[in-house]
Amino acid sequence: MNIACIQMDIAFGAPEKNKQTIVRYMEQMARDVDVVVLPELWTTGYDLTRLTDIADENGEDTKTFLSSLARTYDVHIVGGSVAKKTDKQMTNTMYVVDRNGHVVSEYSKLHLFKLMDEHMYLQAGETLHVFQLAHTTCAGVICYDIRFPEWIRTHALHGAEVLFVVAEWPLARLHHWRTLLMARAIENQCYVVACNRAGKDPNNTFAGHSMIIDPWGNVLAEGDEQETVIMANIDINEVQHVRGRIPIFADRRPDVYKIFEKKD
């Protein structure tokens, strides 16, 4: 499976401009890849104070855009995330579209990041995110979610062999980003495909360093801090190979974990 992450700079609060950037990259490389991954909040960036004007109503515009790209370029798309508005709430929502243009899944960020004011504007999601793409069981989470190993493990226990992470992760915590991604790959013995944004907004400079990591923790591809596309070919059989070598899933002791589970 050939995977590409579009580590784009995101124009602040300018969905149409950001769509043009994605189309430009698709034209350059999508025909050579099976799956394209976009970053978090790629339509608006963290322009949270203007979300009532610029968020996508029911995600309709995003779904139409991604479906059309997927069909045109014959590629699966893990569509980063966008600010979605309904008449009840606003969420940070990921859409995954297969190469036939069908929306195969939707997930809203479970853990909102207070340091970037998300809790003041957005509602948290409440669902697991496991889906099938290219005959492979995958999971998708959003940025701050990677700090919660129990959440990622839940997806692995539901069969995820590839974990997609979409992010707007600041440069100030680059070492956390790289370390957490590697840990999530090693401890869950899965591929981690992480697409971060590059560039700046009025409050943050972002880290870039999108990464594709194999189930043994080897880094197959990594960006620098500039806008770029990273690519790698992944062999899904490697997941079962690594899981056979050190059988952590068989060796878990949930019976004992349950006894000592700390109740809040």
Ligand SMILES: NC(=O)CCC(=O)C(=O)O
């Ligand atoms: N957009 C985010 O969720 C950022 C998370 C982050 O920066 C962190 O340190 O965690």
